Amino acid sequence: MINLGVSPEQLVLSAEQTLYMVFVALAIGTVLALLIAVTLVVSRQQGLIPNRRIYVLLNSLVNTIRSVPFIILLVFILPLTKLIVGTRIGTTAALVPLVVFITPYLARLFENSFLEVNPGIFETAKSMGASYWETIWYFLLPEAKASLILSVTTGTIGLLGATAMAGAIGAGGVGDLALTYGYERMNFPLMLFTVIVLVVFVQLIQSAGNFFAAKARGH
Template sequence: MIDLGVPYSQIILAAEQTLYMVFISLAIGTVIALILSVVLVLTNPSGILKNNIIYSLVNTVVNIIRSIPFIILMVFILPLTKMIVGTRVGTTAALVPLVIFIAPYLTRLFENSILEVNKGIIEAAQAMGASHFEIVWYFILPEARGSLILSVTTGTIGLIGATAMAGAIGAGGVGDLALTYGYERLNFPLMLFTVIVLIIFVQIIQSVGNYFSAKVRGH
């Protein structure tokens, strides 16, 4: 085995921490983003529940958070992180900024996916007397499924990059391993190894996302 300067058990732990941060924050962020994106689509100027106040408020908040670089966002909300999870450092503490980062990002992707749905389907649902909830749940979301899956895939890959940056505040994971034991100790083999691990994560996630997106679209 190649000597990377750290025990392999530590590398496995770092990979587990990265997966934990990615998928927990992704699950929470996806739910929030789905709600916000539906609100944006329904209340926009051409939506079926047109409401300029709600649309402008949600749209502005999403734009503001998306404009803040993740590393700055992570430091800026440290007091909020402390209040929610009781600590400012560690893998669980990183979930707070990761959720706040990914939710607006996914909101925009989901919004675009939903806006791609044929307006004729919505009009047909309205003609059948479907409620607003039924239109969203039984018509819009199923029709947008393929695109939504690709959006989640893109968001997941973005999260992997964010978890690497979260290593700067001791969040653990592959990024923290690369910074603490790779960069700071000039351990090039370890840095190269962590890059390869992240590339493998991204390739697997992209392939899985493409597969399920094509499957629900019937390709």
């Protein structure tokens, strides 16, 4: 058996830390991104409730955050991380920059998903007497569901890559294991093993996303 230079317990802990960071940040980021994306779609000029001021503000905010590389964002918001979780290092501390990173990323993907919906559905909702909230909840979201699932899948894979860089603040995880015990100690077997683990994670996430998207389409 190949000696990876770390204990099985360390490997399991790193996998758990990665999954914790990815799925907690994803859950929070998805909710925030949906709110932002819906607001962008309904407030645009051709939207249900046109509001140029709100649209320009949100659109600029999303573009600004997305333009900052994650490793710089990670360091830049350390004071905010300290304020929210009480520490700048650790797995939980990494959630703050991960959420800030993934929220505008998903918001843009979700916005594109909503814009793919046939505009005629809004006329249908209006003719049925649906309110703005009912139009969004019963018409827009269901019609965009399959595309939204694939957007979440893409965001999850991007988030998985970001957790590796989160090792810069001692976040732990598979990526940090590869850097600390693999790269810095020139432990090639461990680096190869972590690459394989990440590839497996990505394959599972993409397969699950494709499956649920197909189910949403009725295939």
